Amino acid sequence: MLDRPSWLHPAFRLIEGGEGAGWSEFRWSDLAAMPQNPGGVVRADRASRVLAALAAAERAGVGLLLSRRDGAPRDWTAPPGFSVTLETSGTTGEPKRVRHDFNRLRGRLRGGPDEGARWLLAYEAGAFAGIQVILTAAFTGAALVSAPGGGVADLAQAARRHAVTHVSGTPSFWRAFLMALGSDVPPLTSITLGGEAVDQPLLDRLAAQFPAARLRHIYASTEAGAVFAVADKRAGFPVDWIEQGVDGVALRLRDGVLELRSPRAMLEGSGAVGDGWLNTGDLVERRGDRMEFVGRLDGLVNVGGVKVSPEAVERRLLTAPGVADALVTAQANPITGFLLTALVVPVPNSDEAELRAAIRRVTADLVPAARPRVITLTDRIPLGATGKKGRKAAS
Amino acid sequence: MTDTQPMLAVIAEELARIVADKGETLPPLTPNSVFLGGELPIDSLDLATLLVVLEQRTGQDPFRAGLRQFTTVGELAALYDMAA
Numbered sequence A: 001m002l003d004r005p006s007w008l009h010p011a012f013r014l015i016e017g018g019e020g021a022g023w024s025e026f027r028w029s030d031l032a033a034m035p036q037n038p039g040g041v042v043r044a045d046r047a048s049r050v051l052a053a054l055a056a057a058e059r060a061g062v063g064l065l066l067s068r069r070d071g072a073p074r075d076w077t078a079p080p081g082f083s084v085t086l087e088t089s090g091t092t093g094e095p096k097r098v099r100h101d102f103n104r105l106r107g108r109l110r111g112g113p114d115e116g117a118r119w120l121l122a123y124e125a126g127a128f129a130g131i132q133v134i135l136t137a138a139f140t141g142a143a144l145v146s147a148p149g150g151g152v153a154d155l156a157q158a159a160r161r162h163a164v165t166h167v168s169g170t171p172s173f174w175r176a177f178l179m180a181l182g183s184d185v186p187p188l189t190s191i192t193l194g195g196e197a198v199d200q201p202l203l204d205r206l207a208a209q210f211p212a213a214r215l216r217h218i219y220a221s222t223e224a225g226a227v228f229a230v231a232d233k234r235a236g237f238p239v240d241w242i243e244q245g246v247d248g249v250a251l252r253l254r255d256g257v258l259e260l261r262s263p264r265a266m267l268e269g270s271g272a273v274g275d276g277w278l279n280t281g282d283l284v285e286r287r288g289d290r291m292e293f294v295g296r297l298d299g300l301v302n303v304g305g306v307k308v309s310p311e312a313v314e315r316r317l318l319t320a321p322g323v324a325d326a327l328v329t330a331q332a333n334p335i336t337g338f339l340l341t342a343l344v345v346p347v348p349n350s351d352e353a354e355l356r357a358a359i360r361r362v363t364a365d366l367v368p369a370a371r372p373r374v375i376t377l378t379d380r381i382p383l384g385a386t387g388k389k390g391r392k393a394a395s
Numbered sequence B: 001m002t003d004t005q006p007m008l009a010v011i012a013e014e015l016a017r018i019v020a021d022k023g024e025t026l027p028p029l030t031p032n033s034v035f036l037g038g039e040l041p042i043d044s045l046d047l048a049t050l051l052v053v054l055e056q057r058t059g060q061d062p063f064r065a066g067l068r069q070f071t072t073v074g075e076l077a078a079l080y081d082m083a084a
Helices: A028-032 A047-060 A102-107 A128-140 A152-161 A171-181 A200-209 A240-244 A310-317 A352-363 B005-021 B044-058 B073-083
Strands: A013-017 A023-026 A040-043 A064-067 A084-087 A097-100 A118-121 A143-146 A166-169 A190-193 A214-221 A225-230 A250-254 A257-261 A272-274 A277-287 A290-296 A301-303 A306-308 A323-333 A337-346 A374-377
Touching: A013 A047, A023 A028, A023 A047, A028 A047, A040 A047, A047 A064, A047 A128, A047 A143, A084 A128, A097 A102, A102 A128, A118 A128, A118 A152, A128 A143, A128 A166, A143 A152, A152 A171, A166 A171, A171 A190, A171 A200, A171 B044, A190 A200, A200 A214, A240 A250, A250 A277, A290 A301, A301 A337, A306 A310, A310 A323, A310 A337, A310 A352, A323 A352, A323 B044, A337 A352, A337 B044, A352 A374, A374 B044, B005 B044, B005 B073
Parallel strands: A013 A143, A040 A064, A064 A084, A118 A143, A118 A166, A166 A190, A190 A214, A337 A374
Antiparallel strands: A013 A023, A084 A097, A214 A225, A250 A257, A257 A277, A272 A277, A277 A290, A301 A306, A323 A337
């Protein structure tokens, strides 16, 4: 049998849902026996495939692209040496690829063996956050429960059936997960939130439902890596961290935007502002003894964990035949944080059904979170005092 | 006890429209239908859409003060009836 990778604990096991209703259990020997084409492109639709591909690419010393879409990706050749390239879920067009040194991915792993832990994979296996969960479970010798391709109802069933103890997900995931679970909840001892700003009502509900669980929210980004974790069950982070830094990271505010200097940041990437400081693009405000996240400098809004650009979607609507003008805004809601809605001015004498079909066509290739979900026809779009469209997020 | 029938009908109508937009059919709703429990062909973006549409239609936003617990159609209808 092939040697077990150093990052995979001998006690690790993967419990993965199959095509039907069945579950399969994988130990290292099962993963090692999976057919491999080392390096190159692997469709990252199952945790088992991701783990086997990582081990094979590491052994062969070649680059690996974990693809999140069906079909062969264009313009990719494996770089020399072992590295892992992930695809981000971009708003429009082709996904962005970010190449990671595997030692840096592994370097984020913390904690000793925890063989009693049972993790639920609530992210896509090929997403950065999904890889973190998979590697954490593998490294600590835990069990990992995965229901590939399932919705939140399948995840809730899997969580109950396998009595998971550790779950990491976005705040939008947690709101939906709590709804899907109802009162029949798994024995959670560790709850992690990330990928979106977290709100206090959600933290309060999680704390009430799982009083014994460790509850933390993580602030991280592709460029900055994992920045800090907040474990006091309150939204935002302590004002003191701006002065004192946290976990080896220095923080400062420039015009309301959070900047940071971190040993875990990628300094060659976008956002570098000199002297090792990185502009996060996240707007923060002081409220009492807390700093709270209030939005994005670039106008991006977070729809269920996916950052989308209302302006980019609006430009897309303006290309639809029959659309004279359009305004896309982000509407706050308690499930996905925000949702895109559109006001559309039709050209005179246009047919409403045709117009709606045209709008559907021009937004069909956007990720679901970027499609305006409520489209209201109007005869004019109100302009703000500056003469610009009022795009401020409605709440 | 509040009469939630009119609100149930509004929820059923709007949810049917959202589901039809996806090319699927909504099974008959009861007050005990669970939104994200797997019996209805909807995901969390669909549920978010329903709440935005209900706010536009009723002028009520029972979630203004933060997340209120609801799992079933009947529980959501009751939140709007209390807010009205």
